[in-house]
Amino acid sequence: xxxxxxxxxxxxxxxxxxxxxxxxxxxxxxxxxxxxxxxxxxxxxxxxxxxxxxxxxxxxxxxxxxxxxxxxxxxxxxxxxxxxxxxxxxxxxxxxxxxxxxxxxxxxxxxxxxxxxxxxxxxxxxxxxxxxxxxxxxxxxxxxxxxxxxxxxxxxxxxxxxxxxxxxxxxxxxxxxxxxxxxxxxxxxxxxxxxxxxxxxxxxxxxxxxxxxxxxxxxxxxxxxxxxxxxxxxxxxxxxxxxxxxxxxxxxxxxxxxxxxxxxxxxxxxxxxxxxxxxxxxxxxxxxxxxxxxxxxxxxxxxxxxxxxxxxxx
Amino acid sequence: xxxxxxxxxxxxxxxxxxxxxxxxxxxxxxxxxxxxxxxxxxxxxxxxxxxxxxxxxxxxxxxxxxxxxxxxxxxxxxxxxxxxxxxxxxxxxxxxxxxxxxxxxxxxxxxxxxxxxxxxxxxxxxxxxxxxxxxxxxxxxxxxxxxxxxxxxxxxxxxxxxxxxxxxxxxxxxxxxxxxxxxxxxxxxxxxxxxxxxxxxxxxxxxxxxxxxxxxxxxxxxxxxxxxxxxxxxxxxxxxxxxxxxxxxxxxxxxxxxxxxxxxxxxxxxxxxxxxxxxxxxxxxxxxxxxxxxxxxxxxxxxxxxxxxxxxxx
DNA sequence: TAAAAATACTCCATAGGTATTTTAT
DNA sequence: ATAAAATACCTATGGAGTATTTTTA
Numbered sequence: 312x313x314x315x316x317x318x319x320x321x322x323x324x325x326x327x328x329x330x331x332x333x334x335x336x337x338x339x340x341x342x343x344x345x346x347x348x349x350x351x352x353x354x355x356x357x358x359x360x361x362x363x364x365x366x367x368x369x370x371x372x373x374x375x376x377x378x379x380x381x382x383x384x385x386x387x388x389x390x391x392x393x394x395x396x397x398x399x400x401x402x403x404x405x406x407x408x409x410x411x412x413x414x415x416x417x418x419x420x421x422x423x424x425x426x427x428x429x430x431x432x433x434x435x436x437x438x439x440x441x442x443x444x445x446x447x448x449x450x451x452x453x454x455x456x457x458x459x460x461x462x463x464x465x466x467x468x469x470x471x472x473x474x475x476x477x478x479x480x481x482x483x484x485x486x487x488x489x490x491x492x493x494x495x496x497x498x499x500x501x502x503x504x505x506x507x508x509x510x511x512x513x514x515x516x517x518x519x520x521x522x523x524x525x526x527x528x529x530x531x532x533x534x535x536x537x538x539x540x541x542x543x544x545x546x547x548x549x550x551x552x553x554x555x556x557x558x559x560x561x562x563x564x565x566x567x568x569x570x571x572x573x574x575x576x577x578x579x580x581x582x583x584x585x586x587x588x589x590x591x592x593x594x595x596x597x598x599x600x601x602x603x604x605x606x607x608x609x610x611x612x613x614x615x616x617x618x619x620x621x622x623x624x625x
Numbered sequence: 626x627x628x629x630x631x632x633x634x635x636x637x638x639x640x641x642x643x644x645x646x647x648x649x650x651x652x653x654x655x656x657x658x659x660x661x662x663x664x665x666x667x668x669x670x671x672x673x674x675x676x677x678x679x680x681x682x683x684x685x686x687x688x689x690x691x692x693x694x695x696x697x698x699x700x701x702x703x704x705x706x707x708x709x710x711x712x713x714x715x716x717x718x719x720x721x722x723x724x725x726x727x728x729x730x731x732x733x734x735x736x737x738x739x740x741x742x743x744x745x746x747x748x749x750x751x752x753x754x755x756x757x758x759x760x761x762x763x764x765x766x767x768x769x770x771x772x773x774x775x776x777x778x779x780x781x782x783x784x785x786x787x788x789x790x791x792x793x794x795x796x797x798x799x800x801x802x803x804x805x806x807x808x809x810x811x812x813x814x815x816x817x818x819x820x821x822x823x824x825x826x827x828x829x830x831x832x833x834x835x836x837x838x839x840x841x842x843x844x845x846x847x848x849x850x851x852x853x854x855x856x857x858x859x860x861x862x863x864x865x866x867x868x869x870x871x872x873x874x875x876x877x878x879x880x881x882x883x884x885x886x887x888x889x890x891x892x893x894x895x896x897x898x899x900x901x902x903x904x905x906x907x908x909x910x911x912x913x914x915x916x917x918x919x920x921x922x923x924x925x926x927x928x929x930x931x932x933x934x935x936x937x938x939x
Numbered sequence: 940t941a942a943a944a945a946t947a948c949t950c951c952a953t954a955g956g957t958a959t960t961t962t963a964t
Numbered sequence: 965a966t967a968a969a970a971t972a973c974c975t976a977t978g979g980a981g982t983a984t985t986t987t988t989a
Contacts, residue, residue: 312630313629313701313704313705314629314630315627315628316626316628316979329943330944330945331942331943331944339979339981340980340981340982341944341945342944342945342946342980342981342982343979343980343981345944345945345946346945346978346979346980354705354708355704355705355707355708355709355711356711357711362943362944362945362987365943365988365989367943372707372708372711375707375903376704376708379700379703379704379901379903380704383697383700383701383704386693386696386697386700387697389693390627390669390693390694390697391627391668391669393669393686393690393693394668394669394670394671394690395669395670397669397670397671398671587693589689589693643968644968644969645967645968645969653954653955653956654955654956654957655968655969655970656955656956656957656969656970656971656972657954657955659969659970659971660954660955660970661954663970676962676968676969676970679963679964679967679968681968681969
């Protein structure tokens with residue numbers, strides 16, 4: 312008889328490829344896990360792993376079973392979640408993944424509002440690149456992610472929250488009038504500073520500046536926007552800065568922000584979750600909360616911030 | 626701890642809405658099932674059923690859990706199937722659903738070839754309307770269905786096998802030349818004979834004869850093509866007959882088959898299965914087998930059959 | 940020889956069965 | 965009063981732990 316326990320253990324084994332460590336991961340002894348794997352192989356009638364003293368490897372069929380098991384386990388987690396969170400909205404733990412170009416700018420404004428509106432929520436935030444977030448989401452290690460839309464993948468549902476314009480950050484240029492608009496063609500590929508590979512921001516910037524192929528400084532990607540902005544301030548080049556990040560990243564007058572000519576580049580920021588997730592009401596509430604928090608004026612200095620009709624800070 | 630056993634029992638309860646009968650269905654005693662349901666409710670923290678002496682009813686949340694449980698159970702069945710049928714193609718049981726306007730005409734030609742090519746297959750055939758087949762397929766009671774494509778529904782994959790032309794069956798008309806072509810507009814709605822509601826053949830016929838709304842005899846649907854053809858032979862009207870059925874249904878010379886003007890109406894016949902099914906290789910083999918069997922001349926009398934260049938039998 | 944998985948053996952949690960009680964109509 | 969689910973209680977299966985052996989690179 313097939314049991315979830317067998318699938319849980321096998322899932323752990325498929326990840327660790329090591330009986331002992333897999334047993335640790337599911338908090339049982341190694342023989343206990345061995346037996347369940349054995350039992351699973353018996354009920355399926357096929358070999359799932361090749362046992363070698365120094366290496367455990369999945370068979371071809373083992374990989375397929377691992378895929379199916381992961382899916383089933385993910386759905387059982389969702390089923391459990393549904394029970395636990397039936398009734399009340401946004402209670403208990405909520406594991407939220409956010410991309411690096413959003414997290415530090417949005418969280419300070421959203422977190423206070425969220426914990427005030429939903430005091431029983433236990434928010435666990437994880438920050439990585441979109442690709443990692445999607446993978447964790449699929450594996451059931453995250454409940455919902457906040458990233459730039461659209462996101463690839465079936466089994467994924469999403470909700471766009473707001474559009475975030477890109478501005479051009481350049482070293483202070485007192486000679487430029489507030490109304491100056493920059494055309495993307497005027498960007499010099501050799502001085503465009505970008506984040507490292509994998510950041511969606513990098514791809515979006517390159518996509519907008521069609522002619523520019525990564526070369527010169529573009530090829531050496533920074534790991535954080537702060538680093539990039541420091542380089543801009545030091546006169547090493549220019550970069551595309553999401554408006555969301557402006558109030559935090561532009562703290563001195565060594566940097567000016569310029570608007571682009573229409574159509575202005577922008578990214579769409581929104582939430583995404585597993586289609587099978589039972590917590591859509593929670594995600595709705597979270598999305599509403601984020602929007603409400605953004606409607607409030609930013610709490611911080613907001614110093615050289617980009618108000619809608621006061622675009623340029625030189 | 627959530628177990629598959631709990632889900633299996635709850636699934637049975639959701640179907641039978643009766644603890645005793647559900648327990649029978651899963652071959653345990655009623656208290657055993659009661660306990661597992663209780664345990665499931667405890668781990669989920671919600672009530673799944675309202676217990677009343679004379680009636681068990683699912684709560685709102687119970688229905689949702691039942692849906693999710695059914696899905697999980699279906700995927701575990703697929704996982705088991707994958708194991709059992711890994712390696713060999715078309716062995717063990719294969720539950721095939723076929724619509725009534727295909728089954729009696731195709732099976733006599735396909736079954737011998739199939740059991741010869743795959744002697745270890747245990748084919749279990751079920752015959753119902755498309756809607757019923759899809760529902761059984763989704764619930765995991767069928768492995769694959771043979772019906773007219775396209776079929777609605779996500780989670781469904783299909784493979785078209787062959788196109789089946791519709792011919793017009795009329796009472797013997799010796800006055801008509803073999804080359805006569807019928808235009809759909811010439812069909813009189815009041816004499817068009819159709820199968821009862823739910824048969825895709827009925828919808829396809831009505832769809833082709835655009836002007837004709839069900840009225841007169843069309844509204845009284847027959848339950849089998851044989852009945853319809855008897856009525857045609859008796860002069861009660863005309864009907865659209867799939868070419869596949871011609872050799873069986875047209876046994877005497879009281880009926881003539883006429884071809885339509887181009888573009889001739891036809892249906893696409895093919896196989897469909899759950900996207901998550903692990904037995905796609907089996908379905909491939911089955912499809913190939915059906916096509917091969919159809920390439921052979923029909924074994925039966927084939928008397929007034931519709932050979933391609935000898936369209937009319939008067 | 941050493942690392943890692945499989946066996947051996949014991950224990951206990953729990954699923955299941957039978958008999959009985961409770962409950963609501 | 966009756967049908968049906970819950971409870972009580974006992975049994976036994978099997979999952980888990982510890983200690984040990986086997987395996988092969």
